[in-house]
Amino acid sequence: MSQPSPEVYEAGKGMDAHNAAMREIRARNDQTYDPHEPTRVWVDEDNTPDGVRDSLTIILNTGGCRWARAGGCTMCGYVAESVEDGTVAHDALMDQLDVCLEHERENSEEPCPLIKIYTSGSFLDEREVPAETRRAIAEAFGDRERIVVESLPDFVEHDRLADFTEQGLAVDVAVGLETATDRVRHDCVNKYFDFADFVAASEQARDAGAGIKAYLLMKPPFLSEREAVADMIASVERCAEYAHTVSMNPCNVQRHTMVEELYHDGGYRPPWLWSVAEVLRETADADALVISDPVGHGSDRGPHNCGECDDHVQTAIKDFDLRQDPSVFEQVSCECERTWEAVMEREKSYGLPLAR
Numbered sequence: 558m559s560q561p562s563p564e565v566y567e568a569g570k571g572m573d574a575h576n577a578a579m580r581e582i583r584a585r586n587d588q589t590y591d592p593h594e595p596t597r598v599w600v601d602e603d604n605t606p607d608g609v610r611d612s613l614t615i616i617l618n619t620g621g622c623r624w625a626r627a628g629g630c631t632m633c634g635y636v637a638e639s640v641e642d643g644t645v646a647h648d649a650l651m652d653q654l655d656v657c658l659e660h661e662r663e664n665s666e667e668p669c670p671l672i673k674i675y676t677s678g679s680f681l682d683e684r685e686v687p688a689e690t691r692r693a694i695a696e697a698f699g700d701r702e703r704i705v706v707e708s709l710p711d712f713v714e715h716d717r718l719a720d721f722t723e724q725g726l727a728v729d730v731a732v733g734l735e736t737a738t739d740r741v742r743h744d745c746v747n748k749y750f751d752f753a754d755f756v757a758a759s760e761q762a763r764d765a766g767a768g769i770k771a772y773l774l775m776k777p778p779f780l781s782e783r784e785a786v787a788d789m790i791a792s793v794e795r796c797a798e799y800a801h802t803v804s805m806n807p808c809n810v811q812r813h814t815m816v817e818e819l820y821h822d823g824g825y826r827p828p829w830l831w832s833v834a835e836v837l838r839e840t841a842d843a844d845a846l847v848i849s850d851p852v853g854h855g856s857d858r859g860p861h862n863c864g865e866c867d868d869h870v871q872t873a874i875k876d877f878d879l880r881q882d883p884s885v886f887e888q889v890s891c892e893c894e895r896t897w898e899a900v901m902e903r904e905k906s907y908g909l910p911l912a913r
Contacts, residue, residue: 576628612671622678634811635677670702681712699724710758718765728767735774737792745777759799771800776828797845807860826910841883866891
């Protein structure tokens with residue numbers, strides 16, 4: 558990866574020292590990636606406002622999130638998988654799209670009605686995905702039912718979304734809000750925008766005929782387990798006013814991040830899967846779809862319990878995602894739940910993690 562450099566985003570926001578530390582961590586990465594190959598692609602199924610749909614998920618390999626190149630979020634290592642020099646040409650991005658469509662043909666009996674496109678940054682940022690490429694992708698998927706694109710609030714503009722809505726697609730903008738609490742977003746996640754900016758982006762999307770999917774981060778660094786659960790419950794309830802879907806992503810330990818530094822120093826433990834279940838149970842009646850996909854579940858670097866019950870709890874979480882029925886969590890139990898309860902009661906921010 559090319560040497561990260563500061564961006565105007567950090568100026569005057571009190572994040573300069575934090576970003577300098579993040580740039581030093583990210584600069585240790587020396588891997589390179591092929592601009593003609595996507596980062597990842599897979600076929601799955603997802604719950605949407607119109608019901609469960611087969612989905613094609615595409616992670617395009619671009620120049621990476623510009624905020625991450627300034628320093629970026631404490632937990633996000635996706636920029637480490639980006640190509641050199643910060644830009645990818647239109648033709649190379651279209652080669653990536655061809656690879657993804659071939660994968661779909663090989664792994665799905667028919668075209669998936671739901672398309673999800675990510676860039677490990679902002680799909681609507683024209684430095685990452687040129688307007689020409691965006692329009693070509695909109696045309697390529699114009700016969701599908703729904704498309705999800707990820708973006709920071711800055712780039713949510715009517716004209717950029719119109720490329721998709723004019724194709725007759727239902728469009729969702731996935732915004733990495735992380736939390737509805739500005740202090741947690743700024744101090745724990747090191748993300749520069751405020752909740753008000755998320756609200757403004759949701760209004761822009763609505764005016765363009767698109768919806769909002771809010772991404773939240775379960776347990777950023779520097780929060781105790783109890784604080785993280787309380788923050789997620791409050792954030793889901795607040796986001797449901799603006800987003801039809803809230804996706805709660807439990808934090809995992811990614812390479813070349815501040816979270817990884819804390820993890821190796823004994824200062825961070827990913828969230829318990831019991832905590833994920835607790836948030837989903839407590840927000841099941843929210844006025845939005847509330848889902849979660851614990852990446853790396855059961856591993857030391859991912860959300861986990863004791864190791865014996867992790868797969869069972871993960872299955873219940875996936876079942877909840879599709880059915881939105883909190884009773885699924887009554888089907889799982891384990892002795893380690895008592896340890897989790899003790900952590901929830903006794904862990905303090907200055908002494909965490911209480912249990913690994």
